[in-house]
Amino acid sequence: MKPSESSLIDLVKEIIDIEGRVERNPYGMVAGALGAGFVLGGGLFTRLTGHIAGAVLRLGVMAALPRLEKDFGWCTGRTTETANPPSKKGE
Numbered sequence: 001m002k003p004s005e006s007s008l009i010d011l012v013k014e015i016i017d018i019e020g021r022v023e024r025n026p027y028g029m030v031a032g033a034l035g036a037g038f039v040l041g042g043g044l045f046t047r048l049t050g051h052i053a054g055a056v057l058r059l060g061v062m063a064a065l066p067r068l069e070k071d072f073g074w075c076t077g078r079t080t081e082t083a084n085p086p087s088k089k090g091e
Contacts, residue, residue: 022029043049 018029038044
């Protein structure tokens with residue numbers, strides 16, 4: 001190898017710093033490797049992935065819905081106060 005090629009390889013190794021990343025966050029690196037293997041192995045466009053993505057999307061919308069209703073209630077004229085008026089005692 002030429003001296004310029006070895007210095008370029010050393011520069012790339014220093015920038016990527018895989019050993020340092022593994023030491024700082026081993027579980028994250030394993031998760032990243034599993035995710036990359038899943039995508040590169042062709043698992044991204046399977047029926048199972050579609051079902052999982054749909055379930056995660058539904059859970060995310062259900063979790064965010066109260067916040068969205070609170071933040072965007074003015075668009076529909078409904079707020080949490082008008083949607084659920086306080087009940088009077090004795091009724």
